[in-house]
Amino acid sequence: MDPTQDWLLRSIITLAQALGGAKEKTRVEIPEPSNALGDDDLLPEILKEMILCGKLDEAENLLYGFLERYPLVENYAIGLKFYEDLSRLSDERLKEDGWDRNEIKEGIADLHRLIFHEDPPFESEDAREKEDPPGEKRNREEQP
Numbered sequence: 001m002d003p004t005q006d007w008l009l010r011s012i013i014t015l016a017q018a019l020g021g022a023k024e025k026t027r028v029e030i031p032e033p034s035n036a037l038g039d040d041d042l043l044p045e046i047l048k049e050m051i052l053c054g055k056l057d058e059a060e061n062l063l064y065g066f067l068e069r070y071p072l073v074e075n076y077a078i079g080l081k082f083y084e085d086l087s088r089l090s091d092e093r094l095k096e097d098g099w100d101r102n103e104i105k106e107g108i109a110d111l112h113r114l115i116f117h118e119d120p121p122f123e124s125e126d127a128r129e130k131e132d133p134p135g136e137k138r139n140r141e142e143q144p
Helices: 007-020 039-052 056-069 073-087 091-096 101-116 125-131 134-142
Strands: none
Touching: 039 056, 039 073, 056 073, 056 101, 073 101, 091 101
């Protein structure tokens, strides 16, 4: 667009010349508007596409690579959304990609530890089994 054809651009150029004390016409570069998204804006979409392609392990690795660089509370939602999307997959689909529901729960617990530096307020069944040998677990369940 020719700046001399646009009233607003001519006004900006005139103002810039007046403020700068320039007696000659100067060319003012106006940056093109950008709709560029940051990494954190694109990550959820990339993860969703990777899930659709069956690349669950690679998607989780990408997520944790990002979260290890930017362990912000705001990014916790990205991780939760990832595991929510995984939980919507059928058991058969998860099994095809080498996952199960317990691995999703473990991932959420790991995510919580990474962001908040504490154990989650919930425990996965594997964590409870590691704490209690099978015999002790049954005894505790049998008690009223």
